Amino acid sequence: MRDRLIFTGQFIFTLLVAAFLVVPAGLSISAGVTVNYFRGIQSGVTLQWVAQVWELYAGTILLSFVIAFATLAVTLLAGVPAAYALHARGGRLARIVEEIITLPLAIPGLAIALALLLAYGSFGDFRRSWLFILVGHVIFTMPFMVRSVMAVFATVDIKTLDEGAASLGASPWRRFRDVIVPNALPGILAGALMVVTLSLGEFNLTWMLHTPLTKTLPIGLADSYASMRLEVASAYTLIFFVMIIPLLVAMQLLADRDHKR
Amino acid sequence: MSTAGHGAAVRIEACGKTFADGTRALDPATLDIARGETLVLLGPSGCGKTTMLRIIAGLELPDVGGKVLFDGKDMTSVPIERRNVGMVFQSYALFPNMTVADNIAYGLKIRGVARGERAARVAELVALTNITGLENRRIDQLSGGQRQRVALARAVAIRPGILLLDEPLTALDAALRDRLRSELNRLLRALGITTIYVTHDQAEAMELGDRIVVMRKGAIAQIGTPREVYFAPKDRFVAEFIGAANIVEAPVENGVLILPGGRLPIECGATTANATVMIRPETIRVTEAGEGILSGIVDSVSFIGDRQRLVVSDASSKPLNVDAPNTIQARIGDRIGLSIAPDAVRLLPSEPRD
Structure with missing residues (x-):
């Protein structure tokens, strides 16, 4: 009886906390499909705001995806070999490099953006292109890729597997392709989803680095909050949800699959 | 067997190893390993x-x-992938992303062997190492003993000139280790490949080695056949x-070892104080009290089954371990006689204790 009471109490508390977190998201989404938010849902349900957002901001959504996948490509091409090199080499130097790669996690995005602007702001064409934002995103997301790949390397004893493949005659490239990448795959996938998700949602850095012609989705969101009807901004949030939630679910499924193995 | 009778002769010349942090892992050592020989490197960890x-x-x-x-060719700067060596690692290093068959065939695939020939070779090795039926298993579905066999099959699949085994049985439990040891012995003899086998287990070294290199603290302590290192340790x-x-430490007078329990004639022995x-x-024979050369008192009796281990005090400055037949009746406190053949006593160089 007493256990039941305790359980019920905990359950209700959990529900309340969850509601506290979920209600704002629900309200925001519902606002995006309401004809007039101040009159409430009885004013009618509409997709006109969603359509309007699409009309005004389709470019920012597209650019966000371009940047997210370009960021992914760079972190894969540079991050996976870097993680392997850091793991294989070991020692103090590798630790220092790892710390440096991780540093952007601790530094405010604004500060990184400012440093990039100071250093490369005067290269006009580069400054005006989306590649400038890409650089910021790569700096910000690289530690997630490197760390999650290194975490896998630490559990599968990749060094001995590498030596095993070498003893069978495989060149360094073959070893990387046949043994190292396949065995690091769970970490690479987890890292990749993290990188794409973070890049799509990144605001701090991007806000400093963007130009009127290189707006990403979160920048467009801020823009619409500042200058549009509340319903339009909320519809924008809705679109963002629709894009980001499948990625989060995929990430979760992947993590589950790893645990089972 | 198609794999029989190949192998390279190995020579290492003044090979030492000092790691980057300054620790000396190996003093410069020179060693010759004949074609087809099985050489065991034996010693405690860190040797x-x-x-x-x-x-x-x-x-x-x-x-x-x-x-x-x-084979006389300098390989010092040749990387492992071009040395054509087969290697079995202590942790086996099997590829978890491949099946058993793919693991075994990997080295052949690298060498560009055609698919059909690869399959034939895999079948041959699977039969040789008694893992038939496991070809399509994943590595994490195998037991320790099965992994060990796959690792061995994979290493010999490429017909290496030299087979290198790094404590291949250490990760297994004792009963399985004994069984696999004799299996491995049969296999190595059948393959006739030059084999270098690392272990800290002297029973493994005895059974498998044509010669044993006993190592200690980064240096070679003795090289010899199992019989030599057992009967004539340096x-x-x-x-x-x-x-x-x-x-036993004791004075020698005219070829006789002077012990508290009696005077023991030995083969070689100029007069020396210590x-x-x-x-x-097992070279000490138990006799009736009063007979034999030495006399002592039974301190403890451990019945092992095929024999019994007695600890006998008073015969020497330190209690002696004696392996007696399992039929002898000995009780703690009994006075017994011991006889030892002169050639069973081996004089060792005296050295500072450590």
Whole structure:
């Protein structure tokens, strides 16, 4: 009886906390499909705001995806070999490099953006292109890729597997392709989803680095909050949800699959 | 068998290894391994045996001046992937992303062997190592013993010139280890490949080795056949590391060892105030009290089954371990006689104790 009471109490508390977190998201989404938010849902349900957002901001959504996948490509091409090199080499130097790669996690995005602007702001064409934002995103997301790949390397004893493949005659490239990448795959996938998700949602850095012609989705969101009807901004949030939630679910499924193995 | 009778002769010349942090893992050592020979590197952990194996494999570079030669050809700067060595690692290093068959065939695939020929070779090795039926299993579905066999099959699939085994049985439990040891022995003899085998287990070394290299603290303590290192250990460390040994320190007078329990004639022995000798427990024969050469008191009796181990005090300065037949009736406190043949007593060089 007493256990039941305790359980019920905990359950209700959990529900309340969850509601506290979920209600704002629900309200925001519902606002995006309401004809007039101040009159409430009885004013009618509409997709006109969603359509309007699409009309005004389709470019920012597209650019966000371009940047997210370009960021992914760079972190894969540079991050996976870097993680392997850091793991294989070991020692103090590798630790220092790892710390440096991780540093952007601790530094405010604004500060990184400012440093990039100071250093490369005067290269006009580069400054005006989306590649400038890409650089910021790569700096910000690289530690997630490197760390999650290194975490896998630490559990599968990749060094001995590498030596095993070498003893069978495989060149360094073959070893990387046949043994190292396949065995690091769970970490690479987890890292990749993290990188794409973070890049799509990144605001701090991007806000400093963007130009009127290189707006990403979160920048467009801020823009619409500042200058549009509340319903339009909320519809924008809705679109963002629709894009980001499948990625989060995929990430979760992947993590589950790893645990089972 | 198609794999029989190949192998390279190995020579390492003045190969030492000092790691980047300054620790000396291996003193410069020179060693010749004949074609087709099975050489065991034996010693306690940290004695440099694995380092020596890794230098031969090409996983470590020897310090400047060291050389590794296969069939007289200098391989020192050739990386492992071009040395054509088969290697079995202590952790097996099987690829978790491949099936058993793919693991075994990997080296052949790298060498560009055609698919059909690869399959035939895999079938041959699966039969040879008794893992038929496991070809399509994933590595994490195998037991320890099965993994060990796959690792061995994979290493010999490429018809290596030299087979290198780094403590291949250490990860297994005792009963399985004994069974696989004799299986491995049969297999290595059948393959006739030059084999270098690292272990800290003297029973493995005895059974598998044509010759044993006993190592200690980065240096070679003795090289010899199993019989040589057992019966004629060069020093106290080898005597105590291989098998059980009574190490006795006593004065010698005209070829007779003077012990508290009696005077023991030995084969060689100029007069000296303090000689160190080794007596194996199984060379000591138990007799009635008053007979025999030495006299002592039974301190403890451990019945092992095929024999019993007595500890006898008063015969020597230190209690002696004696392996007696399991039929002898001995009780603690009994006075017994011991007889030892002169040639069973081995004089060791005296050395500072450590």
